[in-house]
Amino acid sequence: PDRIRVAIAGYGNLGRGVESALAQNPDMRLVGVFSRRDPSSVSLLDSTVPVYAMADIEHYKNDVDVMILCGGSKTDLPEQGPYLARFFNTVDSFDTHAKVNEYHAALDEPARKAGKVALMSVGWDPGLFSLNRLFGETILPEGETYTFWGKGLSQGHSDAVRRVPGVKKGVQYTLPSEDAIARVRNGEQPELSTREKHVRECFVVLEEGADAETVRNSIVTMPDYFEPFDTTVNFIDEATFAAEHSAMPHGGFVIRSGDTGTQSKQTIEYSLALGSNPEFTASVLVAYTRAVYKMAAAGEVGAKSVFDVAPGLLSPKSPSQLRKDLL
Ligand code: NDP
Numbered sequence: 001p002d003r004i005r006v007a008i009a010g011y012g013n014l015g016r017g018v019e020s021a022l023a024q025n026p027d028m029r030l031v032g033v034f035s036r037r038d039p040s041s042v043s044l045l046d047s048t049v050p051v052y053a054m055a056d057i058e059h060y061k062n063d064v065d066v067m068i069l070c071g072g073s074k075t076d077l078p079e080q081g082p083y084l085a086r087f088f089n090t091v092d093s094f095d096t097h098a099k100v101n102e103y104h105a106a107l108d109e110p111a112r113k114a115g116k117v118a119l120m121s122v123g124w125d126p127g128l129f130s131l132n133r134l135f136g137e138t139i140l141p142e143g144e145t146y147t148f149w150g151k152g153l154s155q156g157h158s159d160a161v162r163r164v165p166g167v168k169k170g171v172q173y174t175l176p177s178e179d180a181i182a183r184v185r186n187g188e189q190p191e192l193s194t195r196e197k198h199v200r201e202c203f204v205v206l207e208e209g210a211d212a213e214t215v216r217n218s219i220v221t222m223p224d225y226f227e228p229f230d231t232t233v234n235f236i237d238e239a240t241f242a243a244e245h246s247a248m249p250h251g252g253f254v255i256r257s258g259d260t261g262t263q264s265k266q267t268i269e270y271s272l273a274l275g276s277n278p279e280f281t282a283s284v285l286v287a288y289t290r291a292v293y294k295m296a297a298a299g300e301v302g303a304k305s306v307f308d309v310a311p312g313l314l315s316p317k318s319p320s321q322l323r324k325d326l327l
Pocket of ligand 1: 010073076125
């Protein structure tokens with residue numbers, strides 16, 4: 001085909017982000033969206049793109065070059081990833097760090113049997129941050145790597161805040177501790193506990209008649225979620241909540257601090273400040289979709305991660321153009 005034919009499996013925040021990212025990449029074309037919900041109930045940004053039932057997806061195996069999996073990591077991807085690798089080249093954003101090798105094995109067998117590429121855990125973390133951790137620890141073998149997250153909206157912690165009696169609306173942001181980042185940048189290579197690396201900030205709209213001090217106390221003392229951190233709770237009104245806390249910002253830092261031969265201090269820092277986590281993650285998925293297309297065309301098969309993808313493959317430019325423009 002003259003354009004890479006792409007489809008989306010699962011249409012939530014990330015699926016919508018992929019749809020808009022594809023519109024910025026003229027060498028790719030969105031040929032359809034697959035959903036487990038009734039297709040007529042799923043409305044896309046571009047209403048001319050067809051929505052199909054997930055149950056029919058295998059019938060489209062000859063019409064799609066790369067399938068972008070936008071389901072959730074917890075329950076959707078462990079099931080959908082291995083199944084879809086039987087029919088399609090796939091890209092997904094699987095982010096359950098503790099299960100990455102289990103998931104890799106589950107994708108690898110069906111992908112090899114079908115002669116497909118299944119690229120897992122693409123996004124920013126895992127994804128771009130993983131690459132930067134790799135650069136850090138290979139280029140500066142004697143040193144420490146630090147990952148800080150935020151400022152970012154945490155879905156799980158926001159849910160926990162909303163379950164506290166007296167809370168009408170609530171969100172939680174995780175922020176890197178300024179003090180910890182300064183020490184790392186300074187080359188101190190400190191040993192930092194979770195508590196020292198991040199702080200938590202909550203914004204709450206109270207139910208009518210609820211007592212602010214009681215609510216604050218229930219939040220900051222919540223075991224696991226908030227007790228181990230420095231947590232601040234801000235009470236705001238509903239209008240402010242709607243105006244300032246509806247987006248999904250995120251980001252963070254990967255910093256490698258190391259020493260080379262003459263004990264010179266060397267620091268590598270990579271940072272992201274994201275206005276929308278799902279839209280950014282989607283943009284990473286789409287760039288890697290192009291790489292998957294090229295890898296499959298070159299005859300590669302099996303499960304892959306970002307470590308297996310040569311950076312030049314992400315670009316629509318030819319290798320000679322890339323050398324000329326960016327080397
Ligand atoms: P959502 O909850 O928005 O969507 C997940 C799935 O839920 C969708 O694919 C969709 O499947 C279903 N769904 C969505 N909306 C509805 C609805 N209104 N009613 C019923 N079902 C619905 O999750 P996100 O898109 O925000 O995130 C997906 C995953 O992305 C996360 O689990 C995380 O693993 C990953 N991620 C990875 C990052 C990285 O850096 N690697 C960063 C950010 C996220 P269907 O259409 O079939 O119903």
